[in-house]
Amino acid sequence: MLLHFTKMHGLGNDFMVVDLITQRARFEAEQIRALADRHFGVGFDQLLTVEPPRNPEMDFRYRIYNADGSEVENCGNGARCFARFVCDQRLTHKREIRVETQGGPLTLLVENDDRVRVDMGVPHFEPAQVPFSADQDLPLHALEADGEHLEIGVVSMGNPHAVLRVDDTETAPVTRLGAAIESHPRFPRRVNVGFMQIVSRRAIRLRVFERGVGETLACGTGACAAVACGIRQGLLDDTVDVDLPGGRLTLHWAGGDTRMFMTGPAVRVFDGRVPLG
Numbered sequence: 001m002l003l004h005f006t007k008m009h010g011l012g013n014d015f016m017v018v019d020l021i022t023q024r025a026r027f028e029a030e031q032i033r034a035l036a037d038r039h040f041g042v043g044f045d046q047l048l049t050v051e052p053p054r055n056p057e058m059d060f061r062y063r064i065y066n067a068d069g070s071e072v073e074n075c076g077n078g079a080r081c082f083a084r085f086v087c088d089q090r091l092t093h094k095r096e097i098r099v100e101t102q103g104g105p106l107t108l109l110v111e112n113d114d115r116v117r118v119d120m121g122v123p124h125f126e127p128a129q130v131p132f133s134a135d136q137d138l139p140l141h142a143l144e145a146d147g148e149h150l151e152i153g154v155v156s157m158g159n160p161h162a163v164l165r166v167d168d169t170e171t172a173p174v175t176r177l178g179a180a181i182e183s184h185p186r187f188p189r190r191v192n193v194g195f196m197q198i199v200s201r202r203a204i205r206l207r208v209f210e211r212g213v214g215e216t217l218a219c220g221t222g223a224c225a226a227v228a229c230g231i232r233q234g235l236l237d238d239t240v241d242v243d244l245p246g247g248r249l250t251l252h253w254a255g256g257d258t259r260m261f262m263t264g265p266a267v268r269v270f271d272g273r274v275p276l277g
C-alpha cells in the first residue's frame with residue numbers, strides 16, 4: 001500500500017503530515033522510527049496525523065508522534081503546519097479551526113499573510129501536572145544533573161518542559177545537559193529541555209533539546225514554556241520575540257489563568273508517497 005504524505009516545516013522543525021481522513025493507516029513505533037530516519041526514511045522530527053474528531057464540537061483530531069515512535073500530547077510548530085495542511089487540502093473552509101490533542105483542545109487561526117496564530121492554552125506550573133517530582137510549586141527548582149547543580153523552571157504546555165537560563169545559547173551544553181535532564185528520574189514521562197538566553201524584556205534566544213528527538217531547529221511548545229517561565233520569574237514582558245536556530249516566533253501571555261498565543265510560519269515542502277507494510 002502506498003501512503004500519501006506531505007512534508008512540512010515550522011522554522012525547520014520538520015514533519016511528515018498524513019491525512020487519515022481520506023486514507024487509512026495505523027503506525028507502529030518501529031515503522032515511525034524507520035520513516036523518521038534521515039538516511040533511510042523520509043526524515044522528520046515528528047509525524048502528524050489528521051483524523052476525524054471524537055468530540056463533535058471539534059473540527060479534527062491532531063495526533064503527534066516523536067521520531068522515536070512515542071505518541072505525545074502537543075506540538076506547537078506542528079499545530080501551525082496542521083492548520084495550513086487542512087486548509088490547503090480543502091479539508092475545511094474555516095479560518096478558525098478547533099482540534100483535539102492528547103494534551104487538550106487547541107484553536108488554530110489561519111491569517112492572511114501565510115502565518116498561523118495558535119491559542120496554546122494556559123501554562124500549568126504545578127509539578128504534578130508537568131509531571132515533575134517536587135514538594136512545592138516554585139518558579140525555580142534545584143536539580144542535580146550530570147554532576148551539575150542546576151535551577152530549572154518546569155511547566156506543562158500540554159506536554160512537559162524544563163527551562164534552564166543560560167548566558168549564551170551558542171555555548172550552552174544543549175546535547176549533554178539536554179539528554180541528562182530529558183531522562184532524569186524526577187520527570188517520570190521524560191521532558192523537553194529549553195536553554196533560554198534573556199536578550200531584553202521583549203526578546204529571548206532559545207535552543208531546545210526535545211524529548212524523543214534531540215535538539216531541533218525550533219520547538220513551539222518549548223518557546224511557550226520559556227516565555228511562561230521567564231514571565232513568571234519577572235524577567236519578561238507579556239509579548240516576546242523568541243529567536244530559535246530556525247527563525248522567530250512571537251508569543252503573547254498576559255499571565256495567570258489567561259491563554260498563551262503563538263504566531264509563526266508554516267511551510268509546505270513537498271508531497272510524496274511511501275510504501276507502508
Ligand SMILES: N[C@@H](CCC[C@H](N)C(=O)O)C(=O)O
Pocket residue numbers: 013045046066072073074075076077078159160192210211212213216218219220221222
Ligand atoms: N516540536 C514540538 C514539540 C514536539 C513534541 C515534543 N518533542 C514532546 O515530546 O513533547 C513543538 O513545536 O512544540
